[in-house]
Amino acid sequence: MLTDVSMSIETGAITAVIGSxxxxxxxxxxxxSGLLKPRQGSIRIGDAELAGAKPLDFVNAGIAHVPExxxxxxxxTVEDNLLMGAFARAAARTxxxxxxxxxxxxxxxxxxxxRQDAVSMSGGEQQMCAIGRGLMSRPRVMMIDELSLGLAPVAVDFLVEALKTIxxxxxxxxxxxxxxxxxLDLAKHVVVMDRGRVSKAGSSQEISQDHAIRAAYLGAD
Structure with a gap:
């Protein structure tokens, strides 16, 4: 359950959400992304209020969710999976x-x-496909749950650079x-969550220098 969570996602920047x-x-x-409806509060993108709206309304407002x-x-196929990301758009083939x-x-x-079955690819390639599917909706905001989970370091490095470009x-x-x-390498802003609340938030530099964060998550003194 979330309580008193307040955060923003800046256009053209990456925000990381970390926590146990x-x-x-x-x-x-x-x-x-509208999969869960809040009991109270506000979710806004631009001038649009989305709290309580259907998931399709979130997609149409410009929010893409790449799930864990x-x-x-x-x-x-890979291409058919990508095209599913554009299902809500009345877009011409061109x-x-x-x-x-x-x-x-x-x-x-x-x-x-x-032309390959999407789930027959490696984990890193599948994550590329999931992100690409999100991009096909032409999002203003894209959210990615567990970017690096189970992936080889070389795949993670590639995805980090790709997201910076996006x-x-x-x-x-x-x-x-x-x-x-x-x-911390990927993001400009970092939000730290603990038991459904935002416990800390700041720039990646500020969070990386926080002794409590370093001790809890980086194994540093």
């Missing part, structure tokens, strides 16, 4: 192809495997990340 298991990180993202575990559609080309430019491995193009990104070192 059960701190409320996934619940936060599910609330911010990727949740790709088995038995469907516009869809332009967006696919952008995703393939960001993730060249997906272009190589576009955010530089104007997309606000929120990442739930269990590897705090990755989170």
């Amino acid at each position: 298991n059960g701190a409320g990180k996934t619940t936060l993202l599910r609330s911010l 575990g990727r949740r790709l559609f088995a038995g469907m 516009d869809l192809q332009r967006d696919l080309d952008r995703v393939y430019a960001a993730f060249p491995k997906l272009a190589e495997r576009r 955010s530089a193009d104007g997309v606000g990104i929120a990442v739930v990340e269990q590897d705090v070192a990755v989170a």
Whole structure:
């Protein structure tokens, strides 16, 4: 359960959400994408109030949610999985192809495997596909739950650089990340959650220099 949580996701910047298991990180993202309805409070993107709205309303407002575990559609190709990200858009085929080309430019491995069953790829490639599917909705804000979970370091490094490029193009990104070192490298802002509340928030530099955070999450004195 979340209590008195207040945070913002800046356009063109990356915000990391960190905290121990059960701190409320996934619940936060599910609330911010309409999968869970808050009992009270406000969720806004621009001038649109979304608290209590349906998940499709969140998508149409410009919020994309990349869930933990990727949740790709088995038995469907990489390209068909990507196109599912644009299901809510009444887009012409030329516009869809332009967006696919952008995703393939960001993730060249997906272009190589576009006709392959998406769930037969490696974990890193599946995460690329899940992020690409989110991008196909043309989001203003994209939220990613457990970016690096179960992935090889080389895949994580590639995804970190890809997300930095995506955010530089104007997309606000929120990442739930269990590897705090990755989170601090990736993000401009960091939100620390504890038992459903925001216990600390600040720049990645401020959070990285906090002795309590370093002791709890980085094993430092």
